[in-house]
Amino acid sequence: MGLAVLLGLFALLTVLGVPVAFALGMAAISAFWYEGLPLMIGFQRIVAGTSTFSLLAIPFFIFAGELMLHGGIAARLIRLASSAVGWVRGGLGQVNVFSSMLFGGISGSAVADVSALGSLLIPVMKEKGYDADYAVNVTVTSSIAGIMIPPSHNMILYVVAAGGGMSVASLFMAGVVPGILMCLLLGVVARWVAVRRNYPTEEFAGYKVVFFAFLASFPGLITAVIVVGGALSGVFTVTESGAIGAIYAVFITALVYRSLSLKDFWVAVIRAVRTTGLVMILVGCASAFGYMLALYEVPKVLAETLTSISDNPIVILLMMNLILLLLGMIMDMAALILICTPIFLPVAVGLGMDPIQFGVMLMMNLGLGLCTPPVGGCLFVGCAIGGVPIQKAVKTIWPFYLAILTALMLVTFVPSMSLALPNWITS
Amino acid sequence: MDSSSSKQPIVERFLDMLAYVATALSGVFMVVLVATFGWLVFGRYVLNDTPTWVEQMALLLVTNITFLAAAVGIHERTHLSVDILSLVVPKRASQVIDIVIDMTILVFGLAMAIYGKELVDFAWFRTVPLLGISDGIRYFPVVASGVLMSLFSGYRIVTGVMRLFMHESVSADSLSSDVKGDQ
Amino acid sequence: ADWKGWNIHNTGYPVTVAMESFIKEADKATDGRVTGRVYNGAVLGNQSDAIQMLQVGGIQFAGFNLGPMGDAVPEVNVVSLPFIFKGLDHMHRVMDGPVGDELSAAMEKKGIKALAWYDGGARSFYNTSKAIKTPADMKGEKFRVMNNELYVGMVEALGGNATPMAYSEVYQSLKTGVVDGAENNWPSYDSSNHFEVATYYSLTEHLILPECICVSVAAWDKLSTKDQVAVKKAARNSSALQRDLWAKRDTESRKKVLASGVKFNEIKDKSAFQNAMTPVYKKAVKDNPSLQYFIDAIQSTP
Numbered sequence A: 001m002g003l004a005v006l007l008g009l010f011a012l013l014t015v016l017g018v019p020v021a022f023a024l025g026m027a028a029i030s031a032f033w034y035e036g037l038p039l040m041i042g043f044q045r046i047v048a049g050t051s052t053f054s055l056l057a058i059p060f061f062i063f064a065g066e067l068m069l070h071g072g073i074a075a076r077l078i079r080l081a082s083s084a085v086g087w088v089r090g091g092l093g094q095v096n097v098f099s100s101m102l103f104g105g106i107s108g109s110a111v112a113d114v115s116a117l118g119s120l121l122i123p124v125m126k127e128k129g130y131d132a133d134y135a136v137n138v139t140v141t142s143s144i145a146g147i148m149i150p151p152s153h154n155m156i157l158y159v160v161a162a163g164g165g166m167s168v169a170s171l172f173m174a175g176v177v178p179g180i181l182m183c184l185l186l187g188v189v190a191r192w193v194a195v196r197r198n199y200p201t202e203e204f205a206g207y208k209v210v211f212f213a214f215l216a217s218f219p220g221l222i223t224a225v226i227v228v229g230g231a232l233s234g235v236f237t238v239t240e241s242g243a244i245g246a247i248y249a250v251f252i253t254a255l256v257y258r259s260l261s262l263k264d265f266w267v268a269v270i271r272a273v274r275t276t277g278l279v280m281i282l283v284g285c286a287s288a289f290g291y292m293l294a295l296y297e298v299p300k301v302l303a304e305t306l307t308s309i310s311d312n313p314i315v316i317l318l319m320m321n322l323i324l325l326l327l328g329m330i331m332d333m334a335a336l337i338l339i340c341t342p343i344f345l346p347v348a349v350g351l352g353m354d355p356i357q358f359g360v361m362l363m364m365n366l367g368l369g370l371c372t373p374p375v376g377g378c379l380f381v382g383c384a385i386g387g388v389p390i391q392k393a394v395k396t397i398w399p400f401y402l403a404i405l406t407a408l409m410l411v412t413f414v415p416s417m418s419l420a421l422p423n424w425i426t427s
Numbered sequence B: 001m002d003s004s005s006s007k008q009p010i011v012e013r014f015l016d017m018l019a020y021v022a023t024a025l026s027g028v029f030m031v032v033l034v035a036t037f038g039w040l041v042f043g044r045y046v047l048n049d050t051p052t053w054v055e056q057m058a059l060l061l062v063t064n065i066t067f068l069a070a071a072v073g074i075h076e077r078t079h080l081s082v083d084i085l086s087l088v089v090p091k092r093a094s095q096v097i098d099i100v101i102d103m104t105i106l107v108f109g110l111a112m113a114i115y116g117k118e119l120v121d122f123a124w125f126r127t128v129p130l131l132g133i134s135d136g137i138r139y140f141p142v143v144a145s146g147v148l149m150s151l152f153s154g155y156r157i158v159t160g161v162m163r164l165f166m167h168e169s170v171s172a173d174s175l176s177s178d179v180k181g182d183q
Numbered sequence C: 001a002d003w004k005g006w007n008i009h010n011t012g013y014p015v016t017v018a019m020e021s022f023i024k025e026a027d028k029a030t031d032g033r034v035t036g037r038v039y040n041g042a043v044l045g046n047q048s049d050a051i052q053m054l055q056v057g058g059i060q061f062a063g064f065n066l067g068p069m070g071d072a073v074p075e076v077n078v079v080s081l082p083f084i085f086k087g088l089d090h091m092h093r094v095m096d097g098p099v100g101d102e103l104s105a106a107m108e109k110k111g112i113k114a115l116a117w118y119d120g121g122a123r124s125f126y127n128t129s130k131a132i133k134t135p136a137d138m139k140g141e142k143f144r145v146m147n148n149e150l151y152v153g154m155v156e157a158l159g160g161n162a163t164p165m166a167y168s169e170v171y172q173s174l175k176t177g178v179v180d181g182a183e184n185n186w187p188s189y190d191s192s193n194h195f196e197v198a199t200y201y202s203l204t205e206h207l208i209l210p211e212c213i214c215v216s217v218a219a220w221d222k223l224s225t226k227d228q229v230a231v232k233k234a235a236r237n238s239s240a241l242q243r244d245l246w247a248k249r250d251t252e253s254r255k256k257v258l259a260s261g262v263k264f265n266e267i268k269d270k271s272a273f274q275n276a277m278t279p280v281y282k283k284a285v286k287d288n289p290s291l292q293y294f295i296d297a298i299q300s301t302p
């Protein structure tokens, strides 16, 4: 009965349109009240969820991403992508995907990717005769690279939700191959659609231009090397590497590129603070919600139910993916990572799956959820920038979904896709 | 804010100012947070004397940022939500739903202020390890956030109800619902 | 009453087995007037949050480590003073005697009723580069410590660089050299896999931190006197079981890590380490004068 209060109220409030964070918080607090537990503990859980040491990297990555955008690093990356892959049929589609791959390797966040690259690329694409829905579709789906390619604050959330004991650096490495593969598949799809719609092609500017574009964006690209390399080599912890990445980004954009004014800096700070607040309050409320789920032993019961339906690993993995996809359609990624990890991870491990591989699968699956209606942060932002109604963008997004689903199935059933790189590096 | 429809521009300006102060304060905290981590790494490698207060202090800072910015998110309507119902129901129903949403947030904000105060009192005589200050301070931003959220949502309820009864043709939400929600 | 129990350890750990045995025996002895369930693996939150839950009645019983208990009950910090106990047996005599009762009374004033004391083993330093034989071997080395002024002071007094760090970050930090060493008991050194990356274990045994099985005073006061006696007895029995299991686990872990190639050294004369602690004790008493009484009481316990 208490569980019904928890889940029912959450569903009701979410459908009404209460922000997801507060729907989670309100449902959790109501369940505390229903169970006669001190409400003070409910709020203590919310605070405890936000003040977790391993999560400190989240504001750092978000801040570094904002600095990249406002300090001109994103624009340089696009120039590099444009000179390198712009000559393919429907070249700007390829530029878009390739930019996401580069930028995603720095920002650590998919929504930051959409707003950063989308606001630069979508208007240009429209101007050059690409349909707005195509521009939005490419931008939105390729932004999942921000989650897959390190650094990624969602991966840190996953490690925390899994109860620690897993190396963030290994998980970061594990996302590289699947992230690049996903982008390649999206590139193929982007070209296929571009050919059918007869989109224009840019002229190849020559290797010299590519080289100089690379040089110009190099100091920016180094940010990723500092963040990921610093953590991998042990110079810093992952948390510290996030902070050092942000400090380096200030240094490079203000002093080397000289494209970050004091005003730009403050804008980046304010935007980072806003995003941090939205993400972290969601994390906090999800942890109060998760406390009640743990009290009701929901993870245990659900895991038992899942394994009782079938003992075929393939069927169970497909079922898990389906459930995650459905949940991803209606809920936000951060909350789902925190709630679903304790439920599904033990099942996956029981099937012999490596927790690192499961993490990569979870990231890609929930990343797709960011591009689907009705709740999809990336889709919302992309459509807002492109000036396209969500229904219209979604009508033609299917080939792109298929590309991501293909990558997802490969990640699910081919362990070495995720595990080969981290194993190679640590051995 | 749509000041032309507002009967109390002063109240609105006051709330805008509160939101601005909260945002700016969190911004300062963010800069300090990053700087202290730079100091931590510097201390460990260059001075070989790790500053032991950074970790606990960082947790306090991030809690402050989170709760202040989350309250501002209510004022600026930037929290991620499912907007499906308001798209399919008639406009007046959607105005009523908006009021219900704001009332939920008001209740949550009030509870947050009340129980945040309880947490402050409770933790007051406990110390934060390695900082030597009262652990009650950890819950200050919870109280502040609760009060801010109540003010922001309370004002929206008042304007929402007025709009409902005065049959004004002002759109239910003239703010752009620009989603800045990161995940 | 249906009691919820907080426990940081996982299934099969000595504390876990003992807590489960406690609640089962309490159930039986009170004819089902006390029932309950242990939530393992800290799924309900970290210890400092759980202490608060116990104090306000969110949970009814818990297995707490006395190290972090000092933030809530300052007198308890006495057990966090390095080398305060002469050895495991001495710790048992102190905690099972009048000093233990007085600490229990201090905790009870804060709403925490300690029913019996569990073992948490003796903590020693381990590191990646060399055996520690004298404090000089720690000079300039970065040692991870738990969040407590006393532990920071301890490492600094020994000449090391004290680095407080979340437990979850320690393995990776040892592996990559963010820190050079840490300190813990044999079973944790084993279960955390730190022995894979920090292969020198030096038997300083500087901290012997007891744990306790605690009940919230609110839940305790609701019991009849007869049930209180029964529940207390169940706690005492679980403590005997836990100490037994712990001793076994301690030996097993020690054997296991030594077999894996850990280089281990005993320290015949610990006086150099002990003497270095004078400023730590002085500062602790200056910050909290009530500790002096407990220090004297423990040191005069035979």
Ligand code: NA
Residues within 6 Å of the ligand: A103, A104, A105, A106, A107, A108, A109, A145, A146, A147, A148, A149, A150, A151, A152
């Ligand atoms: Na990334």
Ligand code: NA
Residues within 6 Å of the ligand: A328, A329, A330, A331, A368, A369, A370, A371, A372, A373, A374, A375, A376, A377
């Ligand atoms: Na979605």
